[in-house]
Amino acid sequence: MYMSYVRETSAGYLTNWAARLFARAIERRLAGGNSGPMPVFFALQDGRAMTQKALAQLAAVEQPTMANTLSRMERDGLVQRTPDPNDRRSAQVSLTLLGLERAKAAFVSAIEVNGIATDALRPEEREVFYDMMRRIIAALERDAATD
Amino acid sequence: MYMSYVRETSAGYLTNWAARLFARAIERRLAGGNSGPMPVFFALQDGRAMTQKALAQLAAVEQPTMANTLSRMERDGLVQRTPDPNDRRSAQVSLTLLGLERAKAAFVSAIEVNGIATDALRPEEREVFYDMMRRIIAALERDAATD
DNA sequence: GGCGATTACATAGCACACTATGGATTTAAA
DNA sequence: TTTAAATCCATAGTGTGCTATGTAATCGCC
Numbered sequence: 001m002y003m004s005y006v007r008e009t010s011a012g013y014l015t016n017w018a019a020r021l022f023a024r025a026i027e028r029r030l031a032g033g034n035s036g037p038m039p040v041f042f043a044l045q046d047g048r049a050m051t052q053k054a055l056a057q058l059a060a061v062e063q064p065t066m067a068n069t070l071s072r073m074e075r076d077g078l079v080q081r082t083p084d085p086n087d088r089r090s091a092q093v094s095l096t097l098l099g100l101e102r103a104k105a106a107f108v109s110a111i112e113v114n115g116i117a118t119d120a121l122r123p124e125e126r127e128v129f130y131d132m133m134r135r136i137i138a139a140l141e142r143d144a145a146t147d
Numbered sequence: 148m149y150m151s152y153v154r155e156t157s158a159g160y161l162t163n164w165a166a167r168l169f170a171r172a173i174e175r176r177l178a179g180g181n182s183g184p185m186p187v188f189f190a191l192q193d194g195r196a197m198t199q200k201a202l203a204q205l206a207a208v209e210q211p212t213m214a215n216t217l218s219r220m221e222r223d224g225l226v227q228r229t230p231d232p233n234d235r236r237s238a239q240v241s242l243t244l245l246g247l248e249r250a251k252a253a254f255v256s257a258i259e260v261n262g263i264a265t266d267a268l269r270p271e272e273r274e275v276f277y278d279m280m281r282r283i284i285a286a287l288e289r290d291a292a293t294d
Numbered sequence: 295g296g297c298g299a300t301t302a303c304a305t306a307g308c309a310c311a312c313t314a315t316g317g318a319t320t321t322a323a324a
Numbered sequence: 325t326t327t328a329a330a331t332c333c334a335t336a337g338t339g340t341g342c343t344a345t346g347t348a349a350t351c352g353c354c
Contacts, residue, residue, distance in 0.1 A: 011277070019159075020311075026159065035340085036340055068341090090302055130156050132275075140169065140260075144168065170310095210333070211335080212311055214335090
């Protein structure tokens, strides 16, 4: 029974392991930069602005996680928060000029690392991999929703 | 160029996302338990004992990460450290009775969550998925080694 | 218009991952 | 044998994720 829990055939174990290697590979290339802002860079790439809540949803993290990430990014001069005149609870978040620069560098690193990973797959396997991941994500989100 | 960085076709983004969902799914089932001790449970399942260094290597985490995990587990009564008489720098780590119990429960949860994930794949796809993950992990580890 | 419910965000506290660094012990080389 | 290098572990500091909770503003219903 517990025999079935072998590292090499545990989807969760392999996924967690790979995720840490992805993060390390990107951070090695970012020289002082971190991988946490990546989803924010992605969401706000070409000058877009959105609320913290929308960013959290896009990044699929909880609201306090995004709040902390944005605080660090603001501290580091990567984003600015513009108060929403229509709703004083809310603010529009956007990248600063420095943030836009860092976003470009982050994309270059991310594309490079993704390339290293997908080079381990045959070309015809790549779409299959993305599709499997999307199905696993959907299954785990359904599980999370049924509480 | 940056067009190629789309969330749905970024191996790193998808992997990170899935890894967080795996961890959340397991922790929801553990009722107060966390997913950090999982690799330790796995390595020490049937009463085995090994050094912190060996555990860190098996779990593929850095030494301070494992040191902290073991400290929390010791605090919670899950592991014990037996000083090595031959080498006073080192200690053999093993699970306590409580640790062995928790390990069993953790395996049940992990197997259930892995099942939810792999149910999203057709039976003949599952080995393909494991194989792809192992190849991606190997590629990223080669990248990390070439510094 | 006023009041309860909802919404947006912040804060506190913890787990788990990393790098950088230090202390104690053991090993190896001069 | 003495000393330098290597090894094992601990600690400090930070980032990223979570849950639980609080505060302020807005919305909606009477």
